[in-house]
Amino acid sequence: MTARHVVVIGDALLDVDVEGTVDRLTPDAPAPVLAVTEEHARPGGAGLAAALVAGRGVPVRLFTALESDDAGDRLRGLLDGALTLVTGPATGGTVVKCRWRTGGRSLLRTDRGAGRPAGDFGVAIADALDAALADAGAVLVSDYGRGVAADLAVRAALARAVARRVPVVWDPHPRGAKPVPGVAVVTPNLAEARGAAGTDAAGSGVGAALALGADLVARWDVRSVAVTLGGRGAVVRHRHGACAAAPAPAVAETDPCGAGDHFAGGVAARLAAGATVDEAVADAVAGAAGFVARGGGAAVRRVGDAWCQPDAVSGRTVPVTDLDGARALVARVRSAGGTVVATGGVFDPLRRGQTDSLTAARALGDCLLVLVNSDASVRRRGGAAAAPLAERVAALAALDGVDGVVPFDADDPRAVLDALRPDLWVKGGDHDPADLPETPLVRSWGGEVVAVPYRATAGTPVPAVLPRG
Secondary structure: OOOOOEEEEEOEEEEEEEEEEEEEEOOOOOOEEEEEEEEEEEEEEHHHHHHHHHOOOOOEEEEEEOOOOHHHHHHHHHHEOOEEEEEEOEEOOOOEEEEEEEOOEEEEEEEEOOOEEOOOHHHHHHHHHHHHHHOOOEEEEEOOOOOHHHOHHHHHHHHHHHHOOOOEEEEOOOOOOOOOOOOOEEOOEHHHHHHHHOOOOOOOOHHHHHHHHHHHHHHHOOOEEEEEOHHHOEEEEEOOOOEEEEOOOOOOOOOOOOHHHHHHHHHHHHHHOOOOHHHHHHHHHHHHHHHHHOOHHHHOEEEOOEEEOOOOOOOOOOOEOOHHHHHHHHHHHHHOOOOEEEEEEOOOOOOHHHHHHHHHHHOOOOEEEEEEEOHHHHHHOOOOOOOOHHHHHHHHHOOOOOOEEEEEOOOOOHHHHHHHOOOEEEEEOOOOHHHOOOHHHHHHOOOEEEEEOOOOOOOOOOOEEOOOO
């Protein structure tokens, strides 16, 4: 999303999923016998949050406490190359959370290790942390209650970052530390918000969540609180009294594990790109819903240097951002029998209506390529982009539904379209396909020109296809 890095601070864990089949009980107890077929390990806790942000193509520096035991060394190996890892001393053994699963469901979870920072942890990382925070685009505190976020030296460094107006996202934990005063946004779920407010009120609607948010903004002395509501999205309460709601799209929930990390990391990545808190939360809600729909944490794999949920058709990991990469993506999708969708524009600023249209466009096929005008192209059209091309490309590439972003320097995208030859060329409903100079070209190879609502609403959009002839 941005050339400026995101700093993630928190408790890194090792997550292991052991998968198998069950067809009998043990003869000595009413317990299922899991016949193990495979095992998958991935970063957990702050490690997963950091890896998912880095998987978007955002530079990430992760600061955590980590021992040099077998589990710690395994976790280091999983993170190596995916991000910049800075560790301080820890004690009690690296935390390993193991889920024993069958048929997409967990039978049991076992935990071992304490993974707490040693006494000199904060001092050991202080200089490196201050240097990273000095030019960070945003900070994510991923608190899993093991003590990193409670360290006095870490909190002092975060307070200095807050004073410089660096956006800090704090993902809290019931056994964790209170947020540093003045952070940009705290992201508790509803149960965490109730616990922090010291109430067992049964209300679970938007009004109750906003009331909790108001209480916590004052209690924590922070700029805003975003209370997540699971499948219903999130609400935001600001210090100055403003409120916002970000409904989640309806998805089939398979495994919610990791959704909170994906959400908090999404908020931090969007803030680093210059979004407002409300914009960041809305985008992160949509991203987390997609993450859950694709299988949640259980579907996260390392592909090259990226931790992500690989797309079954396109094999997408980090979105491509050049013409050669886009050509290769098109070839992979076509070889699998998929449909290639493309759209284009300036995208400055990137508005919610445009992101809705991009979501609608992605729903029409198996990959979405976004063609974006270069700075010179924008100037020749009589405009001036407030955000330079690199920032616009990065912001688009960070959206979950975008598989590739291809800049073009001409006055219109026809040359790039001819090179890629998508099956569908999609524009928002504020454009008349009949007036587009690209329409005859797209038709020439058997493609179609499609209009989607500029402001998509809930549900799958019904496209208006420009008839041939």
